[in-house]
Amino acid sequence: MTKQAIVVGGGPVGCVLSVLLARRGWQVEVYERRPDLRLAEHAAGRSINLVLTARGLRALEILGLKDQVLEITVPVYGRMMHALDGALAYQPYGKDDRERNYSVSRGDLNRYLLDVAEKSGVKVHFEQVASEVDVRAGRLVVTGPDGAARTLETPHLFGADGAPSAVRGGMQAVEGFRESLDMLPDGYKELxxxxxxxxxxxxxxxxxxxWPxxxxxxMGLPNQGGSFTGTLYLPLEGEESFATLTHPEAVRAFFGRHYPDAVPLLGDYVEAFLESPTGHLGTVRCAPWHVGERTLLVGDASHGIVPFFGQGLNSGFEDCAVLHGLLEAETPLAELFATFSQRRKPNTDAIADMALENYVEMRDKVGDPRFLLRKQVESRLERAYPELFRSRYAMxxxxxxxxxxxQAAGRIHDEILGELCAGIERAEDADLERGRELIDAKLxxxxxxxxxxxxF
Ligand SMILES: Cc1cc2nc3c(=O)[nH]c(=O)nc-3n(C[C@H](O)[C@H](O)[C@H](O)COP(=O)(O)OP(=O)(O)OC[C@H]3O[C@@H](n4cnc5c(N)ncnc54)[C@H](O)[C@@H]3O)c2cc1C
Structure with missing residues (x-):
């Protein structure tokens, strides 16, 4: 019998999941709140970009989509730090140029994945808002642009509807369901x-x-075609915050004071800043992620994280790669959903924590000399013993x-690097032989x- 499913959310994870299921012969219908991004009238607007890395690319590779997606990306090989006086310092990401990240426009990626989904036989319904989700019965209400509501039923329901998920909302009715949403006191604007x-x-x-x-x-990430998308992360409230940067003089003074070398490159940024909406950032955790073989949450709907490790989408795509492996093994669905949740939850909790740590690192520590020394010693260790030591970032x-x-290996790295950096001022003075002893003993x-x- 052909398996049928409804996927709520036609974002990147919903699309990849739908393709995965459709290619296995499932009949998949996607209900997406927004209009079709591929239509000209919706093509304009903000250019949001994100970074794809190995985990995300692996899921795309499984579906044979990696090479096509890489064609719409711009490779980035390291971080360029801009000091207040305009001095530049470059840190490569990996041990060589093969270890690089890929900047991609979220809109372009989503448009491409919608095409692939439709070509794979997935039926995508746009401008359909899901609500009143009964996760045990597989029942939901979808409301179209004319306000007309329909009730749908499905044997299998996937919630790929992002951090403010309606399907997760339906999970409240499940006994023992727990969820937390921890908002950051900071928001962001794109420029x-x-x-x-x-x-x-x-x-x-x-x-x-x-610019820490x-x-x-x-932060600035390149787009194809010559521009960069900048993102300013700033407190929502307080003296220097989105709450106070509400008129042109305040915005100009703020950028002149803190980002003088960026100002001449930003073009007509003041008006754009004032018009651009302020985005909010938070961490979603919940459990369980599934109800029998009926309902499963994936992507940001079950594990939305802050963007400072560039892993939100990558971890959502990795969900799809793990599901693919379980489907290949022909695991019965209820067991598959349970195994998937058990396997993924400790890992998505770990990346949620690491992303929060990186939040402090990116805004604060990348300009701190002790932090930079630690990074340099870490990189010396990596070069000296590449088969025995790779940074947590690389992992x-x-x-x-x-x-x-x-994450656990990173805690051992902290102990090793703490000892090697104690009492030295220059990375060249780190005792690599002692580093080797510590690696052998602890790592x-x-x-x-x-x-x-x-x-890898
Ligand atoms: C500033 C910023 C930078 C980021 N940078 C990176 C990065 O560099 N690398 C990275 O890996 N990740 C990054 N992320 C995270 C990444 O954007 C998310 O993890 C990713 O978009 C999650 O994909 P998703 O498909 O699960 O959810 P979403 O992208 O949120 O898609 C959910 C979809 O569901 C639809 N939907 C929602 N509710 C309903 C409903 N009730 N009915 C029907 N449809 C609905 C939405 O319209 C949307 O299309 C960043 C995030 C932010 C905010």
Whole structure:
């Protein structure tokens, strides 16, 4: 019998999941709140971009979509730090240029994935808002643009409807269901660094640019075609905050004071800043993620995280890769949903924590000399013993080592690097032989116990 499913949410995770199911012969219908992004009248608007890394790419590779997606990305190879005096400092991401990240427009990626979903036989219904979800019965109400509501029933319901998920809302009725939503006191606004009049990039295109300024920071990621999308992360309230930057003079003074080298590159940013909506950031955790074989949450709907490790979408795509593996093994569905949740939840909790740690790192520590020293010693260790030591960043971004294991290995790295950096001022003075002893004593046994291979 053909399996049937409704997927709520036609964002990137909903699309990849639908393709995965449709290619296995499922009959899939997607209900998406927004209009079709591919239609010209909806194509304009904000250019939001994000970074794809190994985990996300692996899921796309399973579906044979990786090469096409890479064609709409811009590779970035490291971080370029902008000091207040305009000095630049570059840190490569990985051990060589093969370890790189890919900047992609969220809209372009979503448009491409919607095409693939439809070509795979998925029926996508746009401008349909799901509500009143009965997760045990597989029943939901969808409301169209004319306000007409219909009740739908399905044997299998997937909630891929992002952090404010209506399907997760329906899970409240399940006994023992718990959820938390922890909002950050900071929000974000997106700004454009336009291409130069000659049509070139206004900054080094191979890098993600960061202006760390303590309580706030600006970030820039390249788009195809010459521009960068900038994102300002700033407190929502307080003296210097989105609450006070509400008129042109305040905005100009703020950028002049903190981001003087970015101002000439930002074009007509003041008006754009005032018009651009302020985004909010938070961490969603919940359990359970499923009800029998009826309902399953995936992506941000079950584990929305803050964006500071660039892993929100990557972890949602990794959900799809794990589901693919379980479907291949022909695991019965109720067991499959349970195994999936057990396998993923500790890992998505780990990346949620690491993303919050990176929030402090990116706004504050990337300009701190002790932090930079630690990073340099870490990179010396990586180069000296590449088969024995890889940074936590590399494990998260370039491998498929479960996030929880990367997090636990990172705690051991902290002990090792803490000892190696104590009492030194220059990375060259770190005692690498002692580093090797510490790796052998503390880290290698951990890798062996968890079957971790650093050959990635
Ligand atoms: C500023 C910022 C930067 C980021 N950078 C990165 C990055 O560099 N790398 C990375 O991996 N991740 C990044 N992320 C996270 C990433 O955007 C999310 O993890 C990803 O979009 C989640 O995909 P999703 O499909 O699960 O949810 P969403 O993208 O939120 O899609 C959910 C879809 O469901 C639809 N929907 C919602 N409610 C309903 C409803 N009731 N009925 C019908 N449809 C509904 C929505 O319209 C939407 O299309 C970033 C996030 C932010 C905010």
């Amino acid at each position: 454009l660094f336009p291409e130069t009049p000659e049509g070139n990039y206004c900054m080094e295109v191979r890098a993600l640019h960061i 300024r303590g309580r706030h920071f600006l 998260v971004v370039y491998s498929s080592i479960p996030y929880a294991q990367a 290698t046994p951990f890798h062996a116990a968890h079957g971790i291979s650093l050959a």
